[in-house]
Amino acid sequence: MSPLNGDPPPPVAHRARLGARDLFPDLAWRVYANHAAISPPSLAVRAAVDAAMGDYAAHGVGAFGRWNAQRRRLKVLLASLMGRAPEDLALLPNTTSALSAVAMCFPWRAGDGVAVFEGEFPTNVTPWQRAAEAFDLRLVTLRVADLARPGGADLGPLAAALRGGLRLVAISAVQFQTGLVAPLREMADLCHAHGAEICVDAIQAVGVMPFDARDLDYVACGGHKWLMGLEGLGFLAVHPDRVAALRPRLAGWLSHESPIDFLFESDKLRYDKPIRARADFLEGGAPNTVGAAALEASVGLIAQIGVPAIFTHVTAWNDQLEAGLTARGFTSLRTPDAGRRSGILGVRPPAPWTVAGFAASLSRRGVACTTPDGVLRFAPHWPNALDEVPVVVDAVAECLRDPPA
Numbered sequence: 001m002s003p004l005n006g007d008p009p010p011p012v013a014h015r016a017r018l019g020a021r022d023l024f025p026d027l028a029w030r031v032y033a034n035h036a037a038i039s040p041p042s043l044a045v046r047a048a049v050d051a052a053m054g055d056y057a058a059h060g061v062g063a064f065g066r067w068n069a070q071r072r073r074l075k076v077l078l079a080s081l082m083g084r085a086p087e088d089l090a091l092l093p094n095t096t097s098a099l100s101a102v103a104m105c106f107p108w109r110a111g112d113g114v115a116v117f118e119g120e121f122p123t124n125v126t127p128w129q130r131a132a133e134a135f136d137l138r139l140v141t142l143r144v145a146d147l148a149r150p151g152g153a154d155l156g157p158l159a160a161a162l163r164g165g166l167r168l169v170a171i172s173a174v175q176f177q178t179g180l181v182a183p184l185r186e187m188a189d190l191c192h193a194h195g196a197e198i199c200v201d202a203i204q205a206v207g208v209m210p211f212d213a214r215d216l217d218y219v220a221c222g223g224h225k226w227l228m229g230l231e232g233l234g235f236l237a238v239h240p241d242r243v244a245a246l247r248p249r250l251a252g253w254l255s256h257e258s259p260i261d262f263l264f265e266s267d268k269l270r271y272d273k274p275i276r277a278r279a280d281f282l283e284g285g286a287p288n289t290v291g292a293a294a295l296e297a298s299v300g301l302i303a304q305i306g307v308p309a310i311f312t313h314v315t316a317w318n319d320q321l322e323a324g325l326t327a328r329g330f331t332s333l334r335t336p337d338a339g340r341r342s343g344i345l346g347v348r349p350p351a352p353w354t355v356a357g358f359a360a361s362l363s364r365r366g367v368a369c370t371t372p373d374g375v376l377r378f379a380p381h382w383p384n385a386l387d388e389v390p391v392v393v394d395a396v397a398e399c400l401r402d403p404p405a
Contacts, residue, residue: 014042014043014044014047014297014301015304016042016044016301016302016304016305016382017305018305018309018310018313018382019313019382019383019384019385019386019387020383020385021383021384021385023042023043023044023301023383024040024042024043024383025043026040027040028366029366029367029368030365030366030367030388030391030395031366031367031368031384031388031391031392031395032368032383032384033367033368033369033378033379033380033384033388033392034368034369034370034379035208035225035226035228035343035379035380035381036176036204036225036226036343036344036370036377036379037225037370037379038224038225038231039224039225039226039227039228039229039298039381041228041229041230041294041298042228042297042298042301042383044297044298044300044301045228045229045230045294045297045298047297048293048294048296048297049230049290049293049294051293052067052289052290052292052293053290055067056289067287067289067292067293068287070289070292070293070296071091071287071289071292072086073296074091074292074295074296074299075087075089075091075235077296077299077300077303078235078295078299079237080303081206081207081211081299081302081307082202082206082211082212082213082214082219082237083212083213083214084213084214084219084237085240087240087278087279087280088237088238088239088240088279089235089236089237089279089280090235090236090238090279090280090281090282090283091233091234091235091280091283091287091288091292092233092234092235092236092282092283093232093233093234093288094222094231094232094233094234095123095124095201095203095220095221095222095234096123096126096127097234098220098221098234098235098236099123099124099127099128099170099199099201099220100127100130101236101250101282102127102199102218102220102236102238102246103127103128103130103131104127104130104131104134104249104250105246105247105248105249105250105282106131106167106168106246106247107245107246107247108131108135108137108167109167110135110136110137111136111137111138112135112137112138112165112166112167112168113137113138113139113140113161113164113165113166113167114128114131114132114137114138114139114140114166114167114168114169114170115140115141115142115158115161115166115168115169115170116128116139116140116141116142116170117141117142117143117144117147117170117171117172118141118142118143118144119143119144119145119175119177120144120171120172120175120176120201121172121176121201123201123203124170124171124172124201125170128170138165140161140164140166142157142158142161143157144175144180146158147175147180147182147183148175148178148180148335150336150337151337152183152337153182153183153186155183155186155187155190158187158190159190159194162190162191162194162196163194166191166194166196167196167197168196168197168198168199169187169191169196169197169198169199170198170199170200170201171184171187171198171199171200171201172200172201172202172203172204173200173201173202173204173205173206173211174202174204174205174209174342174343174344175204175344176204176344176372176377177333177344177346177372177373177375177377178333178334178335178344178346178375179204179333179334179335179341179342179343179344179345179346180335180340180341180342181205181209181339181340181341181342182200183340184198184200184215184216185212185215188215188216188217189215197217197218197242198216198217198218199217199218199219199220200213200216200218200219200220201220201221202219202220202221203220203221203222203225203226203234204225204226204342204343204344205226205342206219206221206226206227207225207226207227207228207299207302207307207310208226208307208310208311208314208342208343208381209307209310209311209314209342209343210307210308210311211307213237216237216239217238217239217242218236218237218238218239218242219236219237220234220235220236220237221234221235221236221237222234223235223291223294223295223298226343226381227295227298227299227302228298228299228301228302228381229291229294229295229297229298229299230290230291230294230295232288232291233288233291233292233294233295236279236282237279238279243277243278243279244277248275248281250282250284251275251281251282251284252284252285253284253285254283254284254285254286255275255276255281255282255283255284256273256274256275256276257273257274257275257276258273259273301382302382305382310381310382311343313382313386314343314380314381314382314384315338315341315343316386317380317384317386317388317389318334318341318343318344318345318378318380320386320389321345321378321389321392321393322334322345322347324389324390324392324393324396325347325393325396326347328350328393328396328397328400329349329350329400330347330348330349330350330376330396331347331348331350332345332346332347333346333347333348333375334346334347343379343380343381344377344378344379345377345378345379346375346376346377346378347375347376347378348374348375348376349376350400352403352404353399353400353403353404354404355371355374355375355376356371357404358376358399359371359376361399361402361404362392362395362396362399365395365398365399366395367391367392367395378392
């Protein structure tokens with residue numbers, strides 16, 4: 001069989017059900033509310049990985065073409081979550097590599113301004129710092145706190161910065177500590193009105209809540225959190241109106257038009273083939289076949305349930321837990337505006353507890369959560385049952401009866 005022929009093996013059929021963790025039989029935690037960090041692989045993901053490994057074990061390079069077709073199928077799934085076209089996507093290792101690709105390939109001019117936000121996860125700051133140094137840019141820092149104002153985000157500081165001559169604004173769709181959802185449509189409209197572009201880190205949004213990327217210039221996302229794939233594969237979505245202006249500074253051998261024909265035909269080895277005028281010119285080297293198989297399986301489960309149903313379920317889980325925690329003296333960092341909430345519930349415990357100490361105490365009781373920069377963060381997903389919430393509240397009550405030394 002030619003390595004360019006054949007269909008990729010279809011994903012193994014598994015059925016996802018809201019609030020059911022039967023596809024996670026090896027999960028050791030009583031309650032795993034850590035999907036904003038890393039999602040454990042489901043049986044569907046594990047079966048997809050086994051299928052890819054088995055095909056390569058049996059056929060070596062003969063499997064390459066089949067799994068190349070599978071990656072195209074994956075892009076269709078991912079694009080459907082955001083209202084984008086599959087040709088807008090490039091599969092990349094993670095959010096950082098996707099944001100770095102924009103930072104390095106953007107058509108900068110010396111003196112251009114790029115805005116980042118204080119309080120953001122470093123993934124969406126460091127690439128812009130590097131670009132500012134490499135291309136002699138002005139790095140402007142705005143405050144996430146302005147987006148969290150009661151009654152709605154204050155976009156005045158952003159508007160003022162745009163009037164000062166920004167070329168690009170970098171923002172996370174969801175804040176990693178508090179779960180605050182950024183007003184992306186309003187921000188994008190404001191940027192475009194001033195001739196600027198917007199780049200969004202969407203790793204805490206895509207897969208758990210409705211996400212419309214049609215008006216966004218660049219969307220970067222990793223696959224190991226709410227998309228429930230494995231570490232090592234994510235994507236960058238580039239608006240079709242922006243692709244032509246990107247400079248292919250990070251192109252590789254697979255970035256050219258017809259890059260592999262010389263492997264199968266004579267006299268085709270050339271170095272002057274044009275770089276593809278699509279987002280996938282950033283897929284310049286050997287792909288993560290196993291990661292793509294895993295991500296298709298995990299996104300397939302999400303698609304079975306539907307993101308709106310998942311978000312309703314996760315919101316109910318967080319609502320119940322928030323009420324139980326605040327009744328016991330916790331401070332919730334979740335916005336009271338339901339329209340600006342995500343899948344994340346961030347809280348702080350009452351004195352004399354520290355966040356790290358309380359997370360460790362919960363861990364001993366089989367409850368998994370994380371502690372980003374002084375916040376106790378819960379992040380349930382579709383496998384989390386609503387009847388887990390009393391388990392967490394009971395564990396919290398036990399912790400409070402056993403105060404720190």
